[in-house]
Amino acid sequence: MNLTRLLFVAIGAGIVSAQNQPVLSEETTKVSEHVWAIMGFPNIGIVIGSRATLVVDTGMGPSNGATIARVVGKLAPGNRKLFLTTTHFHPEHAAGEAGFPPGTILIRDAIQQQEMELHGKEMVDLFAGRSPQQKELLANATLRTPDVTFSNEAVVDLGGVTARLLWFGGAHTKGDELILVELDRTLISGDVVQNKVVPNIFGDGGTASSWLAVLDKIAALNVLHVLPDHSAPGDGSMVASEKQFISDLRNRALELKKNGVSAADAGKQLSVEFKTKYPDWPSMNVAGFVRSIYAE
Numbered sequence: 001m002n003l004t005r006l007l008f009v010a011i012g013a014g015i016v017s018a019q020n021q022p023v024l025s026e027e028t029t030k031v032s033e034h035v036w037a038i039m040g041f042p043n044i045g046i047v048i049g050s051r052a053t054l055v056v057d058t059g060m061g062p063s064n065g066a067t068i069a070r071v072v073g074k075l076a077p078g079n080r081k082l083f084l085t086t087t088h089f090h091p092e093h094a095a096g097e098a099g100f101p102p103g104t105i106l107i108r109d110a111i112q113q114q115e116m117e118l119h120g121k122e123m124v125d126l127f128a129g130r131s132p133q134q135k136e137l138l139a140n141a142t143l144r145t146p147d148v149t150f151s152n153e154a155v156v157d158l159g160g161v162t163a164r165l166l167w168f169g170g171a172h173t174k175g176d177e178l179i180l181v182e183l184d185r186t187l188i189s190g191d192v193v194q195n196k197v198v199p200n201i202f203g204d205g206g207t208a209s210s211w212l213a214v215l216d217k218i219a220a221l222n223v224l225h226v227l228p229d230h231s232a233p234g235d236g237s238m239v240a241s242e243k244q245f246i247s248d249l250r251n252r253a254l255e256l257k258k259n260g261v262s263a264a265d266a267g268k269q270l271s272v273e274f275k276t277k278y279p280d281w282p283s284m285n286v287a288g289f290v291r292s293i294y295a296e
């Protein structure tokens with residue numbers, strides 16, 4: 001292996017490992033005028049106004065929450081008020097709340113909170129069972145009641161910039177929340193709009209059609225920047241690409257279903273087919289999503 005190739009491999013590995021890294025670093029990336037991110041598992045969004053700061057997602061467990069709180073203190077030392085919201089109830093997105101300082105105002109949509117009450121603890125136990133590292137990270141996780149819940153929309157005024165917290169319907173989960181920083185035309189998209197990542201409906205979350213309906217509402221927001229949870233930030237075209245992929249896959253899966261192909265066989269066949277159709281996507285296992293389409 002020559003040096004150039006070695007370098008490429010190292011850079012590639014660096015990007016991949018940051019995206020899978022459940023211990024967050026204090027390094028930030030600027031996404032748009034008021035929005036920063038810590039890249040990791042998952043990416044954390046930080047929206048900064050003149051008086052207050054909004055953090056989107058907690059990282060896995062309280063020590064990650066504390067890391068984010070430190071970063072926020074450095075980015076905006078004068079802001080007294082800290083708001084925290086979560087894109088959905090899964091542990092890497094929501095189980096780090098205990099690491100934030102007392103007085104942090106926790107907000108999420110009501111459907112997400114329902115899922116948290118039904119399955120939050122069960123998910124923490126599931127994730128803790130996956131590795132000794134995750135067990136340690138989640139050891140002191142608590143899932144407290146939010147200070148504010150909302151049905152469809154909440155507006156948070158941060159001073160000179162507002163964030164709209166939106167619930168458009170079920171996709172990856174039932175309670176997926178989207179965060180729009182209108183002034184920057186930036187969307188923090190959770191798992192709903194990703195950058196070349198095969199979508200995944202978790203448990204009894206949304207359906208392929210409800211996901212498409214959510215994407216239509218997002219498209220109408222006409223954003224310029226998208227910060228997703230488990231992939232690289234990109235421009236507004238990510239919204240159309242997500243829709244293209246899901247409708248394409250849905251159409252093909254329904255065709256195969258009509259022809260009597262089993263869900264398992266369709267999953268295998270379409271994984272190969274879509275690998276050719278979408279050659280720049282790093283991995284292409286569509287079996288799970290095909291199962292969701294068959295079940296709808």
Ligand SMILES: [Zn+2]
Binds near residue numbers: 088090172191202
């Ligand atoms: Zn999730």
Ligand SMILES: [Zn+2]
Binds near residue numbers: 090093191229230
């Ligand atoms: Zn996620």
